[in-house]
Amino acid sequence: MNGRPRRSRSQRLTIVNAMLVFVIVIVVLQLWLLTASVNAYLAGDRAIVLPAAAASLACFALNAGLLRYLRGLDG
Amino acid sequence: MKPAIDPLPAGQSAVTSGERPLTAPDGRPAAGQPKWRRDFPIDLGQDDVVSRRELVRFLVLTSGAFVVGQVWLAIKSLVERAAPPAPALAIASTDEVPIGGAKVFEYPAGSPPRLLIRTGASAFVAYDQQCTHLLCPVIPMVAEGRLHCPCHNGWFDLATGRPLAGPPRRPLPRVTLEVRGRTIYATGLEVSP
Numbered sequence: 001m002n003g004r005p006r007r008s009r010s011q012r013l014t015i016v017n018a019m020l021v022f023v024i025v026i027v028v029l030q031l032w033l034l035t036a037s038v039n040a041y042l043a044g045d046r047a048i049v050l051p052a053a054a055a056s057l058a059c060f061a062l063n064a065g066l067l068r069y070l071r072g073l074d075g
Numbered sequence: 076m077k078p079a080i081d082p083l084p085a086g087q088s089a090v091t092s093g094e095r096p097l098t099a100p101d102g103r104p105a106a107g108q109p110k111w112r113r114d115f116p117i118d119l120g121q122d123d124v125v126s127r128r129e130l131v132r133f134l135v136l137t138s139g140a141f142v143v144g145q146v147w148l149a150i151k152s153l154v155e156r157a158a159p160p161a162p163a164l165a166i167a168s169t170d171e172v173p174i175g176g177a178k179v180f181e182y183p184a185g186s187p188p189r190l191l192i193r194t195g196a197s198a199f200v201a202y203d204q205q206c207t208h209l210l211c212p213v214i215p216m217v218a219e220g221r222l223h224c225p226c227h228n229g230w231f232d233l234a235t236g237r238p239l240a241g242p243p244r245r246p247l248p249r250v251t252l253e254v255r256g257r258t259i260y261a262t263g264l265e266v267s268p
Contacts, residue, residue: 016127023134030141037148042207043245044266049152053145063138067131 012073019066026059033059163253163260167191170257172199175217179204182250182261189250190215190222191259194233199259201250202236208243222247 037052105113161183172178172193179188188204192215204212211226222231229241236247249265
């Protein structure tokens with residue numbers, strides 16, 4: 001026996017659904033971050049912009065990791 | 076989207092795609108399938124999986140676009156922080172603006188219009204003329220101690236520029252002033268959160 005056992009289609013579908021929910025939540029969080037950052041920037045609060053960019057980058061890295069995991073699910 | 080069975084030529088056995096054998100949902104080879112399935116050999120379950128994965132890919136792309144926006148904002152913020160402040164600029168003489176009156180000026184040159192308002196014999200304030208809601212020009216109402224935006228009935232405090240009522244949520248950016256003799260100089264910009 002080599003590697004992990006192959007998951008059934010319904011199992012994979014459940015995982016894909018769960019990943020989809022994760023990604024949607026993270027993207028909504030990023031949208032909120034961008035909105036709040038633009039609002040703060042226009043109000044002259046520059047201090048918030050860099051941490052917000054770092055947080056958004058971390059969210060993207062998480063999303064990319066989830067996508068990579070999903071691709072690995074078929075391999 | 077991969078076909079569940081080999082559509083052509085009819086009568087052949089189920090095909091393989093990559094490592095996985097693709098068969099019809101009932102497990103019979105393509106030769107035993109009805110014509111409609113050979114013409115449209117897409118399995119519904121598999122179609123759902125692919126669609127969800129495409130949506131995930133699209134969302135990750137959207138996520139990347141948000142990062143680009145955030146990074147652009149951060150770079151813009153850093154560049155503005157590094158830029159030297161604009162030099163003082165003579166914008167009016169004290170005789171030019173009567174008490175309760177106002178004058179539009181640009182500071183620095185080429186900027187959006189700013190508003191110099193005389194609130195007393197030796198009291199001047201200056202703000203952006205554009206409302207922080209949707210950029211309509213604000214009107215000073217010195218007797219009431221307010222600035223009014225007629226587009227959406229927004230109100231700002233004349234002394235501080237803070238929003239008092241209506242849709243604006245951010246204060247008007249303030250221009251700092253200095254009176255030397257009879258000349259009024261704009262010396263800087265204050266954008267308070």
